[in-house]
Amino acid sequence: MAMTVQDIRSFSRFYTNVIGALDYGRHLYVPYTLTESRVLYELAHAPRTDAADLRAQLHLDAGYLSRILNRFEEDGLVERGPSETDPRRRSVTLTGRGREAAALLDERARETVGAMLATVPAEDRPRLAEAMRTVREILGGGRAPRPEDVVLRDPVPGDLGWIVQRNAALYAAEYGWNADYEGLVARIVADYGEDHDPRLERTWIAELDGRPVGCVMCVRDDAPGAARLRLLLVEPDARGLGIGDRLVGAVVGFAREAGYREVVLWTNDVLAAARRVYQRHGFVLVAEKPHRSFGRDLVGQDWRLDLLATPE
Template identity: 80%
Template sequence: MPINEVRAFNRFYTNLIGALDYSKHLYTPYSLTESRVLYELAHSPRTDAADLRAELSLDAGYLSRLLTKFEREGLVGRAPSEVDPRRQRITLTPRGREAAALLDERSREAVGALLEKVPAEERPRLVEAMRTVREILGRGRAPHREGPVVREPGPGDLGWVVQRHGALYAAEYGWNADFEGLVARIVADFAQDHDPHLERVWIAELDGRPVGSVMCVRDDAPATARLRLLLVEPDARGHGLGDRLVSAVVDFARDVGYRELVLWTNDVLAGARRIYQRAGFTLVAEKPHRSYGVDLVGQDWRLPLQKGTVE
């Protein structure tokens, strides 16, 4: 009977998840619930306490105690929401981001070890079966999240950033391979030598696939960060992803103490320029140039941030 099969599956999957228990097998001091809270905070640029309660179905009192513990350990900061002062905005500190990154890395390793036991030819079937379960049981239910996910990059994502910039800008603006080469150098420099406390990459994901990117890196000027490689796939536009990606950079740069955020773009990228303007950037300089096989007008944009301690 279907009911018996569902119950059998539940028992099997519960045992399987137990084998991946965070505190025992990932060698971390955090429970599964604590780990999920850290995950949500790491993958959502703007999260308040009410969002966490709704997302994770947590009791308000329990969540408050958990956040107090995290705050005491230096993992999170709390402040009134910019949108609604009655709500608390929760953000990860640099130490909190390190903890979340460690959890994510060890979780990926644990799941990878589990998948290694599955023959390579059976893995596509397994993934498709999991997707089918989620799709069928998720019909008619409220979406798990409001809109797409903004997360840290995983294996293969940086290569995707290079490939999609090259393909998309060639298709939409006629830029040649010089641009893809520039993006490849930027990504390679980041991958080989970056400060995780002061530099980050974000990937936007929709329906389980990457659809956007942005990067925050240190600039040559003191206490200045540079926004780079903003991209949103054409079929993912209209979800506010560009604004979310830029907001992630602005919030991160401000939180770690940069005093200024700058970027360079070209006048033909009208959609991106509107996003920058909404985020508070102002145009400070323009200069014609010929690059990537076409004539362009380069633009420098600037956003002052709070005074900080980055040197």
């Protein structure tokens, strides 16, 4: 035990120095402190959160967090209002400006860590990542994943390809769809990757323990004033954590803030779990039609959410 304690303390000092070296001369968090950056990060990875939950997640003093949120509100980074689930609580949501600030900090962090990893031989990088996962698993008590362990983030290089690959593999395994569906997904993703307006279109990746476990897209529809929800997916081993709800909620919140009047989507009747998520968020079935696609006889469905008629 004594040697283990000493090893952990030694590692802690070493890793603290590594983190300090990452930021040395780089001004990684400017104009925010490290704690303020952590708050922005948590808010960026949850469409809506309560101040009380945020305080518990980050182990912050209530007064300290309140001062941070006051500053963010003055700078136009966050909006606060009554919680949707508990009127005694206050919800905190990033504004468009807040998401831009969080994205800048995230980009700086990725570039800095990438520069550090560039000094590590390629053959040692998987071993390094596995060692870090081992530390998290052991010190985490081997517990099952919790909803709060999942973060929603913007895609990084490789994620768009993952969306195509996992959609094709999962729908083939679960519904017997053929390569026609993979082709459809590939075209949707390619169009987004080559030309999208970040003010009006966005993709989210759900991440758990460092790996992607879900995704969704919000893109402009051909109909004026309409956003289209596309390619909602949650990995089988990550279901039951509310990821689908969070992804759809992220699309709805983004579409509302971007000024869309409605969100539309097309799905098929066999996707029962996804339909229940859409219904919980207020989507209404407006049309359905039998069709032969992806090697199967299906019933296609059009769903619509009127953002002007539904409360925020």
